[in-house]
Amino acid sequence: MIDLMMTSPAPQQEYDWLALAQSLGQQFAAVEHAADVSDAFVAENFVELRQSGLSAMGVPQELGGGGTSYPEVCQVLQILGHHCSSTALAFAMHTHQVMVPTWKWRHRQAPVDGLLRRIAEERIILLSSGGADWLQGSGTATATEGGFLINARKGFASGAPAGNVLITSAIYADPTEGPTVLHFALPMQTPGVSIEPTWQAMGMRGTGSHDIVLSNVFIPEQSIALRRPAGKWHPAFHLISMIAIPIIYAVYVGVAEAARDLAVQQASKSCDDEHVCDLVGGLENEIATARIMLQHMVATAVSSQPGFDTTNQIMTGRTLVAKAVLRAVDMAMDIAGGRAFHRPFGLEKLFRDAQGARYHPLREQVQRQLSGKLALGCDQDSL
Structure with a gap:
């Protein structure tokens, strides 16, 4: 087992993330080309992204991360994209899920420090279903005692084989408010969560953008982070x-x-x-x-x-x-x-x-x- 904490740069030191991205990008290219041929996920590259500390580069230093600025985060992704398209795109889906709570923490003092500390300390990888769901949402949430049962198929979940937590949503037929999208974070080890290996694509073949299937997954009421009307800007x-x-x-x-x-x-x-x-x-x-x-x-x-x-x-x-x-x-x-x-x-x-x-x-x-x-x-x- 790789000791991620021992091999990651100290969060308070100045670190050249762009040079690291250049070096890793060149290293990642061979794995990516092999993945492109076989429709495999770039798993080895994601191990390195965790080990190097890049997976936590955007977490504020105060919370144990790299404290990288937003423009520099974008530059890192641009450099990685130059060398290894699939690795970069799958990593972008994790990275933007890091930078959204970082923005909330810095600008609105939102209580998201627990998640950000986990990203920095445990090197967890976040998955997103937002692009496939977008404003309308997908899947069903059925009210049950203490929460909801979720049934859904989430497509285009880039990085699925490496993910620890899925940031997703489902639609609840609220008897008062009408179709309501419920947003929540779901550990991938939750009973009823599975990955269906469906990703055979024209390009970005190494992203592991498989379907994540949620079958009667229980979400406690207190785990619902947001409720919003389906299909409306929020x-x-x-x-x-x-x-x-x-x-x-x-x-x-x-x-x-x-x-x-x-x-x-x-x-x-x-x-x-x-x-x-x-x-x-x-x-x-x-x-x-x-x-x-x-x-x-x-x-x-x-x-x-x-x-x-x-x-x-x-x-x-x-x-x-x-x-x-x-x-x-x-x-x-x-x-x-x-x-x-x-x-x-x-x-x-x-x-x-x-x-x-x-x-x-x-x-x-x-x-x-x-x-x-x-x-x-x-x-x-x-x-």
């Missing part, structure tokens, strides 16, 4: 959008940067080919767009408060980053030519992995509808 989702989306899309910017580097390396002797130079220039524009928009998202998250205006900025950035990333990997394929079609070159994997940028909320059509309604001054209570 302050909690404005906070999640503000914190989570830049972290997740930092990974995709890293993927696009890696594709750019491979393509430029392949075309390095084409200075006399004006067509190739034009393509490379277009690729540089797309990478610049992705980076600038990511920087705007991160700056917005740092300087703003959760709400519709902030969510609008973040989600607009999400659309523009995704489009730039997808155009960048497409251009990289054109620049590299036929070699890009060969798996050993590596660009084909990056192209596939980048396609995941399409699917996180809010997808472009929904984002545009939200932005349009806000621009038109529509009643926010109806959104």
Whole structure:
């Protein structure tokens, strides 16, 4: 058994998390490529993420963590995304679940110190079902003595094989309030919780984004952290959008940067080919767009408060980053030519992995509808 506490950096010391991410990313690449071939989870890499202390880098130093700033956390994910897409994306799902309570602790003095201390001391990994559930929620919560029985199937639970605690929700047919989404944290060892290995995907194959099945899982009443109307925006989702989306899309910017580097390396002797130079220039524009928009998202998250205006900025950035990333990997394929079609070159994997940028909320059509309604001054209570 690896002694995680003995091998992690002391929480109060200054630590170069970016250099650590660079070193680990290069180390993780071989495991990730093997996982991509076999649809396996990048389990070895998650052991290292725990052991190195990266899993607790965002926990405040006062609570035993690394005290890493939000912008630096995003940079770490961007670096990891450059080297190991699946590892980075699965880790982003844990990381944003760390940074949300960290924000609440710093800005609202919320009583979340117990969870944050566990992340720092025990190196627990958090799982999220938020992207698949989003505003509507999924699954059923049936009232029973002392709490609820939960039945649900939670898809796209990235990092599921390594997770210790699932942050999720279910819908309760409240006789007074109507469909109500109940939010709660659920230890993965709880009776009735199982992982169904369903993840066979086009890209991000090593994320272990399996289904988590909840069968008559008992949740005590006192464990319900939040109740909200199903399908409606709630302050909690404005906070999640503000914190989570830049972290997740930092990974995709890293993927696009890696594709750019491979393509430029392949075309390095084409200075006399004006067509190739034009393509490379277009690729540089797309990478610049992705980076600038990511920087705007991160700056917005740092300087703003959760709400519709902030969510609008973040989600607009999400659309523009995704489009730039997808155009960048497409251009990289054109620049590299036929070699890009060969798996050993590596660009084909990056192209596939980048396609995941399409699917996180809010997808472009929904984002545009939200932005349009806000621009038109529509009643926010109806959104």
